[in-house]
Amino acid sequence: MPVARRPGHARVPSAARADRPGGGPVSDTPSTPSNPEPADAVGVPEQPEDAVPVPRRAEEGPRPHPDWAYPAGASKPEPLLADLRAEPPAAIRTGTLGAALATGLLSMMLLGDGLAINLLIVAVPAALAAYFAAEQAGRRPRPWTLAWAIGGLALLVVPALRDAGWPSFLAIVSAVALGSLALHGCRTWLGVLLGPLGLLDGVLSGIRWGWRGVRGRASGTRSGPVLRAAAVTAVLLLVFGALFAGADAAFAGLLGDLMPDASVADGPWRVLLFVVGVIGALAAAHTAASPVRWDRLTVGPGRARGRVEWALPLIVLNVLFAVFNVVQLAVLFGGYDAVLDTTDLSYSEYARQGFWQLLLATLLTLAVIVLALRWAPRGGPGDRTLVRAVLGTLCALTLVVVASAVRRMDMYVDAYGLTRLRVSVVAVELWLGVIIVLIIAAGVWGARWLPRAVAASAAVGVLAFGLLSPDALIAERNVQRYQDTGKFDLDYARGLSADAAPAADGLPEPLRSCALEGIADGLGAERGPWYATSLGESRARDIIAERPPTAANPMSCGQTRQEVAYR
Structure with missing residues (x-):
């Protein structure tokens, strides 16, 4: 008959069990704690759906740790991850x-x-x-x-x-x-x-x-x-x-x-x-x-604070956010004239000045929310209502900060063009906004699903970022800017990947040839095998083969670069 044992421990033969000091045979029936703890008790880690139940270390009692505390023949502590490991797998199939x-x-x-x-x-x-x-x-x-x-x-x-x-x-x-x-x-x-x-x-x-x-x-x-x-x-x-x-x-x-x-x-x-x-x-x-x-692995909640000690700093922070957002709505979203009337900066300088500060403010706000939840008062329904009201207001105000940061970057791109760094930080800012929305939803419907939802949002964001082809998006935006203003960063365009070739193909000569020459140099002369060739590379090679870059115009790429940069 099987003997109850902890995962990872060897079975004890019957003869050895009978000779154990101080007792008779070991029962074949697994023992059950007299006061079992409910599955949803605070501090009890949530188990995966397919997890094998393992006795908690707390139920086994404390064990001494120093080496001198173990006399000859006594058992020693298990490895650090012993309680985290499942049963060793059976022979590989x-x-x-x-x-x-x-x-x-x-x-x-x-x-x-x-x-x-x-x-x-x-x-x-x-x-x-x-x-x-x-x-x-x-x-x-x-x-x-x-x-x-x-x-x-x-x-x-x-x-x-x-x-x-x-x-x-x-x-x-x-x-x-x-x-x-x-x-x-x-x-x-x-x-x-x-x-x-x-x-x-x-x-x-x-x-x-x-x-x-x-x-x-x-x-x-x-x-x-x-x-x-x-x-x-x-x-x-x-x-x-x-x-x-x-x-x-x-x-x-x-x-x-x-x-x-x-x-x-x-x-x-x-x-x-x-x-x-x-x-x-x-x-x-x-x-x-x-x-x-x-x-x-679990991390216990922090020590609950009193309502005044916890809420007063956050309420003051909410007031600061509200004042800043009122200014943003009146100035930043008011357009170019509002910026000139309020500050001594140009439209692009005003946009560049504040984006990074707002991005950092969004990150710090998430840290404040995490710490506030750890030390939030937990006395009853009134405390829960207070926490939801204060943190919900902070999250809502932070969304306006996110929108302001994205708007500033859009203004800056209009003035100086789109780059990989700029499109990346905008993507990060938008993802932080999604996290804040998820935190608001968790405050309404519970936070059990929040870790997996945040991970899923990151994966969806990375997938969308790749499918949108950022290099192609950069080239398209900069080509449109050239058509509107006559300005174009040729050096930057030549350093883009083959994904930018379709957009660069729409430029007039000799700008088109100068941009595509840099992309062609990055591709090399030999086409790789089908399984190692991306769709973007294949399209770029087809464009270059159909209309090869040519220096038919006597103006060199260096002269073209200067002309489009200083118009």
Whole structure:
């Protein structure tokens, strides 16, 4: 009959139990606390839907920590993350091993030439490996798990569409973060923030887990010879195929139709990509089968303050915000004449002067809200009403500050054009505004969903940022500014990615050729393979091939640059 035990502890044999000092046999029935604590009690961490119940450390009583406190034979404390770990996973299944191997092979063949649709192709078998491992461990996908997984894969579409590296980098990092949420099933603030660390924890564990599975199957009477023969065959094909491809150009061309690369020089790099792909897939699978339960980490509420001590500073801050917002509504949104009548600054100087201060003010307001909630009075319904009224007013006034900051940047862009920094900080300011709206909603309907909603809003923002193609947006806005004012920053346009080529193609000559020459230099002469070529790069190459940049006009690009800059 099974014996109740804590996850991670070995079973005690029956004979050893009978000889335990001071007692008879251990009961086979799990013990139940006499006064069980309700699931929604304050201070009890919220468990994931698929979590395995584990006794809390507080119920086990305190343990001494110094080494001298442990006499010979006494038990010592468990590792730091012992209470956060689930049961070790069972032996790895064949489907998980096959998916990890497929991830490594696709990484070796596709990722060496750049990042585009190949990253999404490699991520699919890695996701399948995690799914097979979670299914074997009895973890069923929940709606949030599916949302995180689908969102992570959707973010990997951005590198396939956009040539610019900076939105693609944000999309890849966000995809990894969403993948960690899908694997761990976290729902608290600490769980959402610490989730990616669980992937690092699963690297070494995943390697050992996968190696034990390979050894177990290799020693089997049926699958062992087949696996060994397949491994030897793959090694022989790779080594001799690469050598023959390097020796004969015709054979290399034939082999190039079957394999993405057949050069000996790239061999070590390809092997490294294979190893990284396999290890990454095994880490994801091990995390899915035995995740770290970050939601069991809790931070207790701060000491509740009295109403006057808590509310007075916030009410004064609200009054300051209200006065500032009244001035903004009267001056900033009044237009150019209002700015000239009120200040000695020009329209663009006034806009530039205050944007960064307002962005910092928005960030500090979020910090004030977090600290205010930690030390808020919690005496009863009256205190809750006070907290909602004061913080709700502060959030509403902060939204006006966000709108003022965005309006200032719009004024500045009208005067000086759009850049990557300017479009990025506006995107951040808008996202901070979304967070404030979510905080207001949490004050009305409860904050249980707030951590995951904030994470989802960040992912949606990064996805929208990539799909909108910021480099193309910058080029379109600056071309429109040139048509309105005759001013154009040619040096900046030449440094944009291939995503800006369609907008630059609409410029008149010789400005068009000067702008496209810089983009063409960044692309290079050789077109990459289909799986490593983004849609933005493909469109730019088609535009340049159809109407190549030419210096037909005797005016040089340097003279053109000066002319459009000082009109």
